[in-house]
Amino acid sequence: MADYRATSIDELRHLVSDRALSGETVLLNMGPQHPSTHGVLRLLLELDGEIVVTCIPDIGFLHTGVEKNMESKGYQQAEVMTDRLDYLNPLGNNLTYCLAVEKLAELDVPPRAQALRVILAELQRISSHLLWLGTSGLDLAAMSVFLYAMRERELILDIFEMVAGQRMMTTYIRPGGVWRDVPAEFEDTVQHVLNILPRRIDEYESLLTTNPLFLDRTREIGVLNTQQCMELGLTGPVLRATGKAYDLRKARPYSGYEQYDFNIPTQQGGDVYARYLVRVAEMRESIKIVEQALQKLPSGPVRSNNRKYVPPPRSEIGVSMEALIHHFKLWTEGFAPPAGHVYAATESPRGELGVYLESDGSPKPYRVHLNTPSFANLQAMPVLTKGHFVADVVGIIGSIDIVLGDADR
Numbered sequence: 001m002a003d004y005r006a007t008s009i010d011e012l013r014h015l016v017s018d019r020a021l022s023g024e025t026v027l028l029n030m031g032p033q034h035p036s037t038h039g040v041l042r043l044l045l046e047l048d049g050e051i052v053v054t055c056i057p058d059i060g061f062l063h064t065g066v067e068k069n070m071e072s073k074g075y076q077q078a079e080v081m082t083d084r085l086d087y088l089n090p091l092g093n094n095l096t097y098c099l100a101v102e103k104l105a106e107l108d109v110p111p112r113a114q115a116l117r118v119i120l121a122e123l124q125r126i127s128s129h130l131l132w133l134g135t136s137g138l139d140l141a142a143m144s145v146f147l148y149a150m151r152e153r154e155l156i157l158d159i160f161e162m163v164a165g166q167r168m169m170t171t172y173i174r175p176g177g178v179w180r181d182v183p184a185e186f187e188d189t190v191q192h193v194l195n196i197l198p199r200r201i202d203e204y205e206s207l208l209t210t211n212p213l214f215l216d217r218t219r220e221i222g223v224l225n226t227q228q229c230m231e232l233g234l235t236g237p238v239l240r241a242t243g244k245a246y247d248l249r250k251a252r253p254y255s256g257y258e259q260y261d262f263n264i265p266t267q268q269g270g271d272v273y274a275r276y277l278v279r280v281a282e283m284r285e286s287i288k289i290v291e292q293a294l295q296k297l298p299s300g301p302v303r304s305n306n307r308k309y310v311p312p313p314r315s316e317i318g319v320s321m322e323a324l325i326h327h328f329k330l331w332t333e334g335f336a337p338p339a340g341h342v343y344a345a346t347e348s349p350r351g352e353l354g355v356y357l358e359s360d361g362s363p364k365p366y367r368v369h370l371n372t373p374s375f376a377n378l379q380a381m382p383v384l385t386k387g388h389f390v391a392d393v394v395g396i397i398g399s400i401d402i403v404l405g406d407a408d409r
Contacts, residue, residue, distance in 0.1 A: 025053055032061050039404025055385040057378045062408040070368040074334030075101055083169040086406040088128040091120050092348045094173035100344035100355040101175040105337040107309050113177035113302045114256045119293045122286040127156040128349035129279045136398035140217045145207055152200050155193045176304030197287055218273035222384040222396035225270055233376045236351025238400055241267045241274035248347040260289045272399040309335045334363035350374055350401050374406035
């Protein structure tokens with residue numbers, strides 16, 4: 001990966017082993033069961049004393065063949081698998097996949113469903129960043145932040161359970177809208193969480209932002225510049241921490257994001273600390289977006305009326321034989337969008353998440369390919385770790401915020 005793309009992993013192991021056998025360096029296997037690697041990841045480290053000379057990421061321990069499995073199912077059934085990719089961004093995964101299906105089928109989405117998608121996607125971003133903040137704090141021995149961040153994340157997961165019946169694997173966003181309308185208490189509950197979050201984020205910053213120990217472990221550690229990010233295909237907070245204000249919600253708006261007023265947080269340091277500052281600022285911007293979406297939340301339907309692709313409301317099934325037959329045929333036979341290919345991308349908590357769909361006119365996708373940010377972010381590990389102490393490696397891994405389910409597909 002990265003500087004080693006021209007050489008196979010086996011050849012690299014051979015080269016590294018030769019240096020190690022000669023006594024020049026030492027080989028260390030970090031993983032694949034290391035408890036602080038944010039998933040099942042193996043790092044082959046070559047060390048000169050305590051300094052990292054070479055870092056080779058070795059993935060595949062969670063490989064599930066999701067892309068090929070999705071190709072064996074109908075478009076609606078395949079969506080369930082998107083929840084399991086980046087399992088800290090299931091609603092965002094649902095959204096990206098549905099945008100691709102809607103683009104392929106030219107399927108409309110009602111305004112209320114668009115607003116609900118934005119609210120839930122931004123709450124999902126905050127939830128993901130809270131888990132990142134808590135676990136990254138644990139990596140650097142800041143246990144209190146983990147406990148506080150999990151406290152607020154629970155409030156957001158309760159909202160997901162309220163609307164979808166599930167805290168994580170929701171499959172709530174569906175082609176043409178959302179599964180069902182939100183309950184009556186939804187708006188008040190979300191507003192309650194929004195009222196709490198700003199001062200709680202202040203608490204996190206009071207514990208970390210000027211903490212001398214945290215600064216020693218994060219500043220000038222794992223530095224990347226914008227050019228390196230562009231060469232490696234890195235996006236999201238890792239790119240924005242180098243000063244590049246690139247965010248798909250602004251660059252290529254989707255789901256009505258052009259209606260909302262928010263900023264793109266950036267930093268210039270390009271190090272672990274800069275990535276921390278960007279994510280904290282992003283949580284504040286997500287709060288602003290959700291508040292605006294709540295104020296503008298329109299009334300009306302939450303699913304398209306295009307019955308070729310969208311099942312009838314459940315209320316009709318008990319009173320209409322036609323609706324029952326239609327529902328049965330959609331869920332057993334599926335729908336067949338026109339032949340063609342599309343690419344849809346969203347701004348996930350980790351960067352650009354893209355779904356490529358190709359249709360041959362049948363009820364099953366001919367090709368599904370996922371462009372995931374965690375896979376791209378891992379490419380930076382050799383560059384990020386070189387010349388740093390081995391003790392800094394876990395902090396660097398945390399700062400790129402990888403989810404191995406997002407990389408192993």
